[in-house]
Amino acid sequence: MSNQERAKRRERPLAPGDGAAAGASPGSRLRETRQQAQNLLDAGDEAISRALSGDSTRFLQENRQLGGQ
Amino acid sequence: MVELLMGVETEYGFSAVSHSGEGLSRDHFLARLQTLAAERLLHVQGNQGGVFLENGARFYIDHGGHPELSSPECTNPWDVVRYVQAGHRICCELQQELESSDSELRELLFLRGNVDYSGSLSTWGCHESYLTQNVPLSFADQIVPHLVSRVIYSGAGGFDPTSPGVRFVLSPRSLHLERVISGSSTEHRGIFHTKDESLCGHGFKRLHILCGDSLCSETSQWLMVATTALVVAMADAGTHPGERVRLVTPLRALRTIVRDPSCKARVRLANGDRVTAVAIQRHYLAEAEARVGEDFMPSWTKRVLPRWRETLDRLEQTPDELSTTLDWAIKLALFREHVQRRGMEWELLGPWTTVLTRVEKGQDADREKLTPTLRKKGYRLKDLDRVRALRDELFEIDTRFGQLGDRGIFTRLDRAGVLEHRLTTGGEIERAMRYPPAGTRARLRGETIRKLGAANSRNRCGWEAFWDLDGMRSLELSHPFETRERWGPIPPDETGFPTVSEDVVTLLQRLGL
Numbered sequence: 270m271s272n273q274e275r276a277k278r279r280e281r282p283l284a285p286g287d288g289a290a291a292g293a294s295p296g297s298r299l300r301e302t303r304q305q306a307q308n309l310l311d312a313g314d315e316a317i318s319r320a321l322s323g324d325s326t327r328f329l330q331e332n333r334q335l336g337g338q
Numbered sequence: 339m340v341e342l343l344m345g346v347e348t349e350y351g352f353s354a355v356s357h358s359g360e361g362l363s364r365d366h367f368l369a370r371l372q373t374l375a376a377e378r379l380l381h382v383q384g385n386q387g388g389v390f391l392e393n394g395a396r397f398y399i400d401h402g403g404h405p406e407l408s409s410p411e412c413t414n415p416w417d418v419v420r421y422v423q424a425g426h427r428i429c430c431e432l433q434q435e436l437e438s439s440d441s442e443l444r445e446l447l448f449l450r451g452n453v454d455y456s457g458s459l460s461t462w463g464c465h466e467s468y469l470t471q472n473v474p475l476s477f478a479d480q481i482v483p484h485l486v487s488r489v490i491y492s493g494a495g496g497f498d499p500t501s502p503g504v505r506f507v508l509s510p511r512s513l514h515l516e517r518v519i520s521g522s523s524t525e526h527r528g529i530f531h532t533k534d535e536s537l538c539g540h541g542f543k544r545l546h547i548l549c550g551d552s553l554c555s556e557t558s559q560w561l562m563v564a565t566t567a568l569v570v571a572m573a574d575a576g577t578h579p580g581e582r583v584r585l586v587t588p589l590r591a592l593r594t595i596v597r598d599p600s601c602k603a604r605v606r607l608a609n610g611d612r613v614t615a616v617a618i619q620r621h622y623l624a625e626a627e628a629r630v631g632e633d634f635m636p637s638w639t640k641r642v643l644p645r646w647r648e649t650l651d652r653l654e655q656t657p658d659e660l661s662t663t664l665d666w667a668i669k670l671a672l673f674r675e676h677v678q679r680r681g682m683e684w685e686l687l688g689p690w691t692t693v694l695t696r697v698e699k700g701q702d703a704d705r706e707k708l709t710p711t712l713r714k715k716g717y718r719l720k721d722l723d724r725v726r727a728l729r730d731e732l733f734e735i736d737t738r739f740g741q742l743g744d745r746g747i748f749t750r751l752d753r754a755g756v757l758e759h760r761l762t763t764g765g766e767i768e769r770a771m772r773y774p775p776a777g778t779r780a781r782l783r784g785e786t787i788r789k790l791g792a793a794n795s796r797n798r799c800g801w802e803a804f805w806d807l808d809g810m811r812s813l814e815l816s817h818p819f820e821t822r823e824r825w826g827p828i829p830p831d832e833t834g835f836p837t838v839s840e841d842v843v844t845l846l847q848r849l850g851l
């Protein structure tokens with residue numbers, strides 16, 4: 270699935286029972302779930318690489334938060 | 339069918355970082371944020387600080403220097419999601435403008451998180467409000483089992499902030515709860531909060547829930563609000579929906595549930611049964627299904643139930659399918675992968691946490707302190723530094739997961755189209771940034787702010803009224819479902835407002851503004 274197709278899909282409001290699983294055979298459902306998981310991990314790796322500061326210990330200290338409610 | 343009323347307050351973590359990675363003055367940037375918000379957003383000053391916006395929401399700086407956005411009053415969970423998302427978008431636009439206008443700044447962070455991992459043991463959160471007819475404390479025992487068990491779909495996911503190691507939990511904020519019932523919101527927080535501030539008249543009450551997490555997934559947020567609204571409606575109507583799932587020790591049950599991402603841990607009920615969180619949720623679901631059509635249930639009840647059931651089914655049978663939908667499940671998948679990419683096994687973080695705990699307690703850091711599992715795998719104590727670095731990296735990933743803007747991990751995943759969580763469209767969120775929801779007093783508030791907000795900066799707004807100081811009149815908003823525009827003279831002294839003859843400056847002083 271291309272990024273464009275994924276983006277189109279995510280814009281579609283979800284209905285109950287909608288989604289990857291609906292109406293699919295167990296085999297294709299499993300394949301689709303695995304593919305979605307892999308897509309997530311690949312995109313996640315890229316997002317994490319871009320997000321990390323390079324010195325997480327310092328990041329945590331410099332962004333120390335005070336207690337809210 | 340009754341109309342319910344609900345809303346969500348989102349507290350954001352906030353900090354500013356220089357190009358060298360140094361933390362900059364939070365107070366300075368909070369002040370600049372407030373100034374920019376006043377310049378960019380059509381608003382009216384709030385009578386208790388902050389500003390009310392044209393979409394009926396309130397933006398202010400809360401306890402601990404956390405920017406906070408309260409959604410307007412909504413009649414259904416779909417609207418709540420839209421307005422929370424609109425709030426994120428409003429904050430994100432302010433953040434981006436501030437960031438680009440200050441050369442000293444590398445990053446201005448708005449964080450949809452709930453806990454601090456620097457050791458401060460700080461927490462902030464997401465508060466929910468639900469309108470009720472009865473004093474909420476009168477049915478606390480009916481909803482506590484729901485609040486304890488809903489974390490299986492409404493948990494933000496993350497790590498136990500009280501552990502020196504790496505312990506994944508469904509809801510890190512839950513570990514900051516110290517009581518079953520509490521009236522405090524800044525210490526000794528409870529699962530059930532007793533705050534008695536209705537913010538309206540006409541005999542209505544407000545249940546204020548502060549044990550929830552700030553979430554990124556629209557589906558997680560929708561489930562949290564939709565299911566809780568139904569449980570509250572049943573409890574408020576006196577049907578005792580939680581009677582058969584009362585927990586012996588709710589706090590212990592909560593901790594057991596949040597520490598078990600398999601969602602199979604069992605907790606003890608007052609009747610002696612040991613059940614899973616899914617089973618408790620199925621009980622509430624069955625109660626709601628049995629009440630469909632009752633006059634105390636909202637018109638949208640039937641639209642919620644299939645999704646609620648489907649989520650519980652998936653949690654029980656095919657939890658992997660939720661790893662692109664629920665906050666905690668998305669995070670767990672990312673964390674596991676990241677640990678593996680760093681050459682470590684996720685399953686070994688438990689033994690390493692044991693070691694880190696021993697070291698933290700000052701016990702001798704000799705080879706014998708390694709657990710048998712780690713020794714068998716060939717690890718040595720010198721590997722501890724690598725584990726600590728990985729731990730802090732995971733903490734940063736969790737902190738940045740909900741960061742607003744391009745660097746936010748959730749935002750990037752969403753843009754890549756790899757998540758299945760959306761309930762809204764971009765157009766709906768754009769609209770919610772400017773226009774209030776229908777069916778509640780929020781519409782009147784928002785429309786009045788649009789009409790009079792720019793005209794007189796001395797005007798004031800609250801949840802229950804709008805004060806037009808030029809016309810010396812006030813708009814009555816104490817009824818939460820008010821939709822008719824009714825102006826009257828500003829009330830006399832006993833309500834804190836002066837008569838028409840008094841000087842405006844005196845008026846503002848008396849208001850403490």
